[in-house]
Amino acid sequence: MNSASDGGRPPAGPTVGELLREGRRRLAGLAFQPPPREAALLLAEALGWNEARLLARSDATVATDVAACYRAWLERRAFGEPVAYLFGRREFYGRDFAVDRRVLIPRPETEHLVELALGLDLPKAPRILDIGTGSGILAVTLAAELPAARVVATDLSLDALQVARANARSHGVAARVSFLHTDLAAGVDLGAIDLLVSNPPYVDPEAELSTEVRDHEPHLALFAPDQGRQILHRLLHASAGLRPHVPVLWEIGYDQADWLAQAARESPLVLQAIHPDYAGHPRVAQLRRR
Numbered sequence: 001m002n003s004a005s006d007g008g009r010p011p012a013g014p015t016v017g018e019l020l021r022e023g024r025r026r027l028a029g030l031a032f033q034p035p036p037r038e039a040a041l042l043l044a045e046a047l048g049w050n051e052a053r054l055l056a057r058s059d060a061t062v063a064t065d066v067a068a069c070y071r072a073w074l075e076r077r078a079f080g081e082p083v084a085y086l087f088g089r090r091e092f093y094g095r096d097f098a099v100d101r102r103v104l105i106p107r108p109e110t111e112h113l114v115e116l117a118l119g120l121d122l123p124k125a126p127r128i129l130d131i132g133t134g135s136g137i138l139a140v141t142l143a144a145e146l147p148a149a150r151v152v153a154t155d156l157s158l159d160a161l162q163v164a165r166a167n168a169r170s171h172g173v174a175a176r177v178s179f180l181h182t183d184l185a186a187g188v189d190l191g192a193i194d195l196l197v198s199n200p201p202y203v204d205p206e207a208e209l210s211t212e213v214r215d216h217e218p219h220l221a222l223f224a225p226d227q228g229r230q231i232l233h234r235l236l237h238a239s240a241g242l243r244p245h246v247p248v249l250w251e252i253g254y255d256q257a258d259w260l261a262q263a264a265r266e267s268p269l270v271l272q273a274i275h276p277d278y279a280g281h282p283r284v285a286q287l288r289r290r
């Protein structure tokens with residue numbers, strides 16, 4: 001992005017300080033209450049600066065195209081669009097992933113699933129299935145962390161698969177990740193899979209969600225009928241084709257542990273543990289094929 005200058009000549013545009021004040025005013029008093037430092041975050045990104053440099057140079061003038069980009073982001077942000085969509089990226093497990101409104105924004109709690117997967121006793125060249133890959137964070141991260149792994153990643157959304165493919169290419173794992181447009185695991189040879197992972201849609205459509213989530217993230221990625229349980233319930237039974245004892249890791253909603261424990265009893269899977277997220281909520285279900 002273009003930069004700013006300290007001048008000598010007449011200012012070509014507004015100063016950093018003026019734009020920050022304008023941004024703070026625009027974002028103040030919004031119902032979803034963005035953090036006060038967001039104006040600085042947006043302006044720093046537009047300038048390609050870090051926030052320390054930004055705050056130290058409040059008199060610098062900002063080129064008009066940079067100011068225009070910042071103001072456009074401010075407007076989108078004021079309507080609740082998440083910062084990750086404005087910038088087109090979000091970090092996950094130490095890597096930057098391209099994201100846009102076609103995919104769910106990666107959440108930090110999903111990193112627990114990666115940690116647990118990497119701690120499993122897997123074959124040297126494991127074959128991994130990621131159901132509902134979205135931006136591809138699980139498929140791509142596991143392929144990158146396990147250089148001999150081969151991954152199949154499915155999604156019902158063609159749009160999401162385009163984003164995931166681009167992420168596999170930019171992280172150099174495209175040759176080991178194949179993407180499949182399908183419902184759950186339909187068409188996948190489950191008998192060849194050594195690990196099944198999924199962060200499926202599990203939000204109750206009736207749940208109260210912030211406008212940032214409900215109005216901007218894809219509903220196919222968020223919601224499942226039957227209090228958010230329908231896809232998890234289908235996954236339990238869709239896993240029947242796995243070989244005995246193959247491990248399964250799923251992210252679940254913070255209030256779905258008891259239901260899952262009950263539902264798993266009547267399924268081809270055994271629930272072994274439910275691991276908490278950073279906030280202590282039960283979040284990653286560890287199961288295996290009976």
Ligand SMILES: C[S@@+](CC[C@H](N)C(=O)[O-])C[C@H]1O[C@@H](n2cnc3c(N)ncnc32)[C@H](O)[C@@H]1O
Pocket residue numbers: 103104105106107110131132133134135136137138154155156157160182183184185198199200201202220221222231
């Ligand atoms: C919660 S998002 C997870 C995305 C990504 N794995 C992550 O952790 O950020 C769920 C994904 O499942 C996909 N999905 C929803 N229903 C599906 C189905 N029946 N079969 C396959 N994928 C599905 C959605 O399109 C979405 O990309």
